[in-house]
Amino acid sequence: MSVKEMIKNEIDKLPEGLLTEVYDFIQFLERILSSLLCKFSQRLYSQRFSWFLIKLQFSQVLILLCLKELPLPPSPPLYHVL
DSSP: OOHHHHHHHHHHHSOHHHHHHHHHHHHHHHHHHHHHHHHHHHHHHHHHHHHHHHHHHHHHHHHHHHHHHSOOOOOOOOOOOO
8 A cells, every 4th residue: 555545544534624624734834845945945056156156266266376387378479550
Protein backbone atom coordinates (compact mmCIF):
# COMPACT_ATOMS: atom_id res chain seq x y z
CA MET A 1 0.00 0.00 0.00
CA SER A 2 1.42 3.39 -0.95
CA VAL A 3 1.67 6.33 1.42
CA LYS A 4 -0.94 8.18 -0.60
CA GLU A 5 -3.41 5.30 -0.15
CA MET A 6 -2.68 5.14 3.58
CA ILE A 7 -3.37 8.88 3.92
CA LYS A 8 -6.63 8.52 1.97
CA ASN A 9 -7.71 5.65 4.25
CA GLU A 10 -6.98 7.70 7.37
CA ILE A 11 -8.92 10.66 5.99
CA ASP A 12 -11.86 8.40 5.17
CA LYS A 13 -11.96 7.30 8.82
CA LEU A 14 -12.19 10.87 10.17
CA PRO A 15 -15.52 12.25 11.35
CA GLU A 16 -16.95 15.02 9.16
CA GLY A 17 -16.39 17.67 11.85
CA LEU A 18 -12.63 17.10 11.91
CA LEU A 19 -12.18 17.33 8.13
CA THR A 20 -12.34 21.14 8.12
CA GLU A 21 -9.72 21.28 10.87
CA VAL A 22 -7.46 18.88 8.95
CA TYR A 23 -7.91 20.96 5.80
CA ASP A 24 -7.11 24.18 7.68
CA PHE A 25 -4.01 22.55 9.15
CA ILE A 26 -2.86 21.44 5.68
CA GLN A 27 -3.28 25.00 4.37
CA PHE A 28 -1.36 26.31 7.40
CA LEU A 29 1.51 23.92 6.65
CA GLU A 30 1.51 24.98 2.98
CA ARG A 31 1.77 28.66 3.98
CA ILE A 32 4.65 27.93 6.35
CA LEU A 33 6.45 25.86 3.72
CA SER A 34 6.03 28.49 1.02
CA SER A 35 7.28 31.18 3.41
CA LEU A 36 10.30 29.07 4.36
CA LEU A 37 11.06 28.29 0.73
CA CYS A 38 10.84 31.97 -0.15
CA LYS A 39 13.22 32.93 2.67
CA PHE A 40 15.59 30.12 1.77
CA SER A 41 15.67 31.12 -1.91
CA GLN A 42 16.33 34.76 -0.96
CA ARG A 43 19.24 33.74 1.26
CA LEU A 44 20.61 31.42 -1.39
CA TYR A 45 20.40 34.18 -4.01
CA SER A 46 22.14 36.59 -1.65
CA GLN A 47 24.92 34.09 -0.96
CA ARG A 48 25.37 33.33 -4.67
CA PHE A 49 25.55 37.04 -5.48
CA SER A 50 28.12 37.56 -2.72
CA TRP A 51 30.14 34.61 -4.04
CA PHE A 52 29.95 36.07 -7.54
CA LEU A 53 31.31 39.40 -6.28
CA ILE A 54 34.17 37.64 -4.47
CA LYS A 55 35.07 35.72 -7.63
CA LEU A 56 34.88 38.90 -9.70
CA GLN A 57 37.19 40.75 -7.31
CA PHE A 58 39.60 37.82 -7.26
CA SER A 59 39.65 37.79 -11.07
CA GLN A 60 40.41 41.49 -11.14
CA VAL A 61 43.30 41.02 -8.71
CA LEU A 62 44.70 38.19 -10.83
CA ILE A 63 44.50 40.33 -13.95
CA LEU A 64 46.30 43.19 -12.23
CA LEU A 65 49.00 40.86 -10.97
CA CYS A 66 49.47 39.39 -14.43
CA LEU A 67 49.71 42.84 -15.97
CA LYS A 68 52.43 43.81 -13.53
CA GLU A 69 54.39 40.64 -14.20
CA LEU A 70 54.13 40.59 -17.98
CA PRO A 71 55.95 43.14 -20.04
CA LEU A 72 53.73 45.36 -22.08
CA PRO A 73 53.93 44.86 -25.84
CA PRO A 74 55.71 47.63 -27.70
CA SER A 75 53.41 50.33 -28.84
CA PRO A 76 52.85 50.57 -32.59
CA PRO A 77 54.59 53.39 -34.37
CA LEU A 78 52.61 56.54 -34.77
CA TYR A 79 52.13 57.72 -38.33
CA HIS A 80 50.81 61.05 -39.38
CA VAL A 81 48.30 60.87 -42.14
CA LEU A 82 48.39 64.00 -44.31
